[in-house]
Amino acid sequence: MxxxxxxxxxxxxxVLYVICLSGTLIVxxxxxxxxxxxxAPVVHGMPIPVLATAIDRAFARARTEDLDHDLIVRMPSDEYPRMSIFAIGDRRSVEWSVDAAGRVGDPIDLPFVKFVQSLHFDLTAPGPIGRYLVGIFGTLLLASLGTGILAHRRIFKDAFRLRWGGSQRRSNADLHNRIGVWALPFHLVVSLTGSLLGLSGLIIMIVALIAYRGDQQKAIASLLGPQPTADARPAPLPDVAAMIARVRQDLPGASVTQVFFHEAGKAGQIAQIAVAAPGHLARNETFTFASDGRLLAKAGFTDGSLGMRVYGMITPLHYGTYGGFTLKLIYVLLGTGLTLIVATGGTIWLARRREQGRPxxxxxxxxxxxxxxxxxxxxxxxxxxxxxxxxxxxxxxxxxxxxxxxxxxxxxxxxxxxxxxxxxxxxxxxxxxxxxxxxxxxxxxxxxxxxxxxxxxxxxxxxxxxxxxxx
Known part of the structure; x- marks a missing residue:
């Protein structure tokens, strides 16, 4: 035993070490x-007429390859000056590169990026099991941080005490405790948001059970906004230029990050425009439009209810996407520190057992x-x-x-x-x-x-x- x-x-x-290490890389x-x-083709900005042409070309190509269920357009940014369009069918999906002239190129793949994301999001496990496990371990990490602080009575008094040389266990203990104190707010935020992201599926089920009498679709719609209807009659895609113009009336200066077409080319389709909202911690806002281009809803991540604002902050807070590249570098340093805390924690425990005569x-x-x-x-x-x-x-x-x-x-x-x-x-x-x-x-x-x-x-x-x- x-x-x-x-x-x-x-x-x-x-497991915590794997999650922290891969999470630091994902930043x-x-x-x-x-x-x-x-x-890959470099794209710095995309004029709206060129964007509309690229979407039309991708949609026509998606129809010929039976990939026209959904279209997702990823716009270029300063940190990632690339543009691509995901075409999603019932059985497979593909990502095409787009150049600065709006030409749709060959399929692209980022197998290493996808692997690291899968490792951090769900430990490469199939279905929602891995994501729930990551959420559970995020909760356990949060508890470990709390109990670690309570267990060390002198942890704040010795906040600047770092002894190198001599006993390896003592050096590891000082490093473990000092990093834990210096970066405690970061560790708490990352573990809490990671727990929420990993367990979001379970949270939605609980909300659906309590607030919507088990109707998960209503619970999801309360977070994600209006969903496509069952009307499968052919219809053109909504006018992307008009939708973006409408968005910019509400949020002047916002830059478009993604364009979604759900049930593309059908009368029951919806389109969503995601933008980076300057001056907001959420760093994102989403507008949902009907098939005829009417604005149906605004998610409210920047100016909605308290719950929606908090929901919009979770992902930016977890990955450090709300403050530019400099903040990302800070997140990398702090994430490395959290990884060291986990690593030295196991080392200290094993060394203490050996010193007690129980190796x-x-x-x-x-x-x-x-x-x-x-x-x-x-x-x-x-x-x-x-x-x-x-x-x-x-x-x-x-x-x-x-x-x-x-x-x-x-x-x-x-x-x-x-x-x-x-x-x-x-x-x-x-x-x-x-x-x-x-x-x-x-x-x-x-x-x-x-x-x-x-x-x-x-x-x-x-x-x-x-x-x-x-x-």
Whole structure:
């Protein structure tokens, strides 16, 4: 029972580590997307007449390929100067690139970006199960932060006490506690919003049961606004220029981020215009239009009820999309700190057990396999994506192999050594393969490759310092 309890604790820490690590990477999803497609057509802004032409061309193409159920237009932005149109059919979907002239190009794919999103959103599990698990772990992380603060009576008094050298457990404990205090507001916000995002499906079901007598469609409509009707008679798409003009009357200066056509080309269709609303934390607002172009509803994320405003803030607060690229960098640093809190928490617990004469030797070997194995697995998934191989089996295969090796190797230090060496090599390998395979034109792609090599150099430098300290 004690062994099982220890393994359950390790699994809990490992899942949180995966969620925090992948979440930190997702903050830069636009930049990673540019790295994965560094030579895609660059689009800086899109005049409305050109946008309308691109939509008409995509809709005509979608009809010929039986992909005209829904159309989703992603507009270019400063951080992601790319434009694309998703055409969604009953059985499959495709994303087409669009150039600055409104020409619809070949199908595109971002397998690594999609993999990292799936890893963070639902742990790559099918259906809603994974998303609910992520929400549950977000709730547990929130509880852990609260109990951690209450358990350390001197945590605020020692907020600036950081002891390097000497006992490794003491150094890890100081790092764990200091990061926990310095970035506590961020940790609380991210864990709370992550819990809400992951459990949103369950929350809607509960709301439907209580407020709408079990009618989930009404509960969803209360959040998402009017939905398409069952009228399947052919109809033209609503005039996108007129809809955008109407939106800008209500929100001057707002930039269009997405255009949705649900049940496209049918009399019961609706169109939605999503915009980035300047000066609002929600950073988004959605307007819903009928098939004839009449405005049906405004979501109210910026000026609606308190509940709708809070609902509109959840995603921007979780991913840091409300303050530009500088804020995203801050989120990356803070997310790295949260990942370190999880990592050092497991390390401290194992070290304390050993000092108390109750070492968990198998767990001591498994934990560094997780800490180093997850960056290894993500880098291996990136390599697989560059080679046209499915990322998910490569990721989980690397994870399983690393854990298996940790149980064969007798010493935790050997596991840590293997993981660190392999991770350093993979950082360099991913950057090198990406440069040779894509010959990137986008400067962001070159910057990311340089960052990967810099991280490898930093890890190698830290390795040398740790080796001298051990001597």
């Amino acid at each position: 004690l062994s099982g309890h220890g393994w359950l604790g390790l699994i809990f820490g490992a 830069l999803v636009d930049q990673v997307g540019r790295w994965e497609r560094p030579n 968990a030797t198998r767990l001591e070997r498994a934990w560094p396999a997780i800490l180093w194995g997850q960056p290894m697995a993500i880098l291996m998934a990136a390599l697989a994506s560059l080679a046209g191989i499915a990322a998910m089996p490569v990721f989980w295969g690397t994870t399983i192999v690393m854990l298996a090796v940790s149980q064969i190797v007798r010493r935790p230090d050997a596991v840590r050594l293997t993981g660190r060496a392999a991770t350093i090599l993979l950082f360099i390998l991913v950057a090198s393969v990406h440069i040779m395979a894509t010959r990137p034109l986008d400067p962001i792609a070159w910057i990311i490759d340089l960052i990967l090599i810099t991280i490898a150099a930093f890890l190698l430098h830290r390795w040398r310092i740790d080796g001298k300290t051990a001597e």
